[in-house]
Amino acid sequence: MKSNHPQPIVVPPDSGKVLKFLGITHKLTLQQTNSAYYLFEFEFDPEGGNRIHVHQYEDEVIYVLEGAIEIRLADQKLQVVTGGVAHLPKHIPHALYNPLKTRSRYLGMAIPGGIENFFDELDAALEAGILNDTTHKKISKKYGIEWLE
Secondary structure, three states: OOOOOOOOOOOOOOOOOEEOOOOEEEEEOOOOOOOOOEEEEEEEOOOOEOOOEEEOOOEEEEEEEEOEEEEEOOOOEEEEEOOOEEEEOOOOOEEEEOOOOOOEEEEEEEEOOOHHHHHHHHHHHHHOOOOOHHHHHHHHHHOOEEEOO
């Protein structure tokens, strides 16, 4: 007899959908968590990261697996090292940056789930050869992400 209740999920090491362009591996998607959250691993190259942006729909939690991350806010920078965690509520502009000269790895959670579709659409646009600034802005807007620089 099939249960209508959520069932446990186990994700083995080195598994999940890998988006090479973004350095992201989906671990648990909104379909697996009943939209409650999205869990993903991601990496930044040495001295790499992203620009200041703001999320309208989800909070982010970042746990540093290896290395460090610098979180730039409007008027301050927060440093998080291996084993540390940061919570970034929605509506707060931020940028993420690896301040080290080595690659850093992170575990991220977006609450609620859904932003994985943003990453999938960006990856598909890149694969199709149509990812440019206009396409990036259009996909970002669809998922409530605004790039401020």
